[in-house]
Amino acid sequence: MSDTEEEVQVSKVKVRAPNRHKFKTLAERINEVDVDVYRRVGKVCSTPSHGATCFVQESLAEWRELNAARDWLDVERKLRPLAQSLPLLLHHKQQVLDVLLSSLRPQAALSLPPVFGLLVAAARDLQEELVPHMPAVWARFTWLLSPVQSGGGGCAIDPDILQQLFSAAAGLCKVLVRQLTTALAQTLKHTAGLRYHSEHHVRCLAAETFGYLFRQAPLNQLRSGLRAVMAEHALNPSPARAHGAGLLVGEAIVGVEHGLHSKAPVVLQLLFQDDLLNPKDFGATDSAAASAGAAADAAAAGGAIASDCRKKPRKHPTGLTREALRAHCTAVAAVALNKLLQHTRRGHTAVLWEALLAAAERRLAAVKTAAIAAAAAAVNAAAGDVRAAAQHAARSILLVAQAVHFFRGSRVEDYAPLIALTDQLVAELPSLLLQQQQQSQEQQQQGLQQQGQQQQQLQFLALQQQQEEHVFTAADFE
Secondary structure (H helix, E strand, C coil): CCCCHHHHHHHHCCCCCCCCCCCCCHHHHHHCCCCCCCCCCCCCCCCCCCCCCCHHHHHHHHHHHHCCCHHHHHHHHHHHHHCCCHHHHHHCHHHHHHHHHHCCCHHHHHHHHHHHHHHHHHHHHHHHHHHHHHHHHHHHHHHHHCCHHHCCCCCCCCHHHHHHHHHHHHHHHHHCHHHHHHCHHHHHHHCHHHHCCCCHHHHHHHHHHHHHHHHHCCHHHHHHHHHHHHHHHHHCCCHHHHHHHHHHHHHCCECCCCCECCCHHHHHHHHCCCCCCCHHHHCCCCCCCCCCCCCHHHHHCCCCCHHHHHHCCCCCCCCCCHHHHHHHHHHHHHHHHHHHHHHCCCCCCHHHHHHHHHHHHHHHHHHHHHHHHHHHHCCHHHHHHHHHHHHHHHHHHHHHHHHHHHHHHCCCCCCHHHHHHHHHHHHHHHHHHHHHHHHHHHHHHHHHHHHHHHHHHHHHHHHHHHHHHCCCCHHHHC
8 A cells, every 4th residue: 555646656657568579580490499319307207107007098198188189189089999008009009100190290280299299108108019110100200391392291491390290209219219229220211301301400400319329329230320321322422411411420429518429439430431331332343333233222221131132133323433432421421520520629529539630540551552552563453543542541631621620720639640640741742743643644655555556456447448348440450
C-alpha cells in the first residue's frame, strides 16, 4: 500500500521488459545443431520402469503424455497392442519397424520426436535382432534428408529435424555399437548416403555421428573401415566424397579438451601409410591399370566380402593406378588433417607431428633408394619408379606444409624437426632434379630414335607395297 501520491504515480508507470528474442539466420540455427553421443539429461536405467516390460512400452506411455499430434496418436494406436511385452515386441518387430519408418515423413514434423525416440528404445529392446533391419533405417534417414527434386523428404535445411535425426542416429550407434563395429565396412556402406550428402552441414553432422563407431571399433575393424572409406572415394572421386571421408577420419581421432583420442597413433599410422590401397585390391595390375577388378566392393569392405564379389562380377572401374590411389588417399588425409588442426591446440599435437614427419622422412628415403636403383639399372621402368616415389614424397611434404601454415604456425610443437627436414630437402633436391632431367633427356633421345626407326620401317613398307602393286609395261623395259 502506497503512503504518498508520488508513490502511486510511480507504481502506475509501466516498465517495459527487455526484448530477449534475437533473430537467428538459418545458417546460425544449423550451426547450433549439436550431436553428442554421450549426452544424457537424466539417469539411464538398465531396465524399464515399474509397470513396463520393455523400453518401447515405457516410451509409448511417456510420449503419449508429452505429444498430442494427430499423426503421433495414430502411430501410438497402432503400436500399443504390439508392444505390451518384450516377447510380443520380438514377434511383431517387422510390423513395428514398418510403422515407425513409414511415420518418418516431413509432413508429420510434430510427430518425429516420439518416432525417433521409439527407434532408439526398440534398439535397446531388440539389440542384435535389429541389426538386419538397420539398412532400412539408414535408408529412411537418407531419404528424409534427400532433396525434393530427387524424390526425397527435403529436410536437410530444417534445424529441428536435423537435431532429432542425428541424435537418434547417435543413440542407435551407442546402443548397437558392439554389433555395428563387428562389420564396420558394411555399416559404412549403408550410411554412405548420409556421409556423402550434397549439403556441407549434413556431412559434418554425419561425420560426428559415425566417428563414434571408429573410436569404439577394434583394430582389425578399424583398418577395414579406413580402407572402406578410402575405397569409396577412389571408386567415385568427388570433392563431396573427399570432404565426407576426411571428416569421418578426423572425427575418429579428435578427443576432449582440444586433444586427440587414445587411438590417434593407430589411425594416423594407417592414414599416412604408403599404400593403404593397391590396384590389386580392385583386381587391377599395377602396369596395366586399365581396369580394376571385380572385387571393387570387396576392397571397399576391407576384403570382408570378396567371395560375394567373385560370385557376382561387376563392371570394372578404370583409372585406378597406384598413383591415382595415392592421390585419392592424400586428398582424404588433407581434409582429415585440416579437421585435426582446427580442433587441437599447441601442446596436444605431438602424436600428429610424429606421424607427419615420420611419413615424410620415410617417403624421402624411398626416393633416394629408387634413385640409386635407377642409376644402376638405367631403364625406363626404374625412372618411372623414381618419378612415382618423388610425387609420393611431395604429397607428404605438402601435408607438412599445410600443418605448418595453419594459423601462422600456431599448431607447431617443435621447429627443430622441421628445420632438419628443410635442410634435407635443400641438400638432396638439386641432385634429384638433375638426375630426373638427365633421365628425361635420355628418354627423349630414346623416343626420337624409336620414332626414326618407325619412320624407316614405314618407308620400307610403303616402297614394298608400291612394288607389289606396280603394273609393268613396255616402257619399263626400254
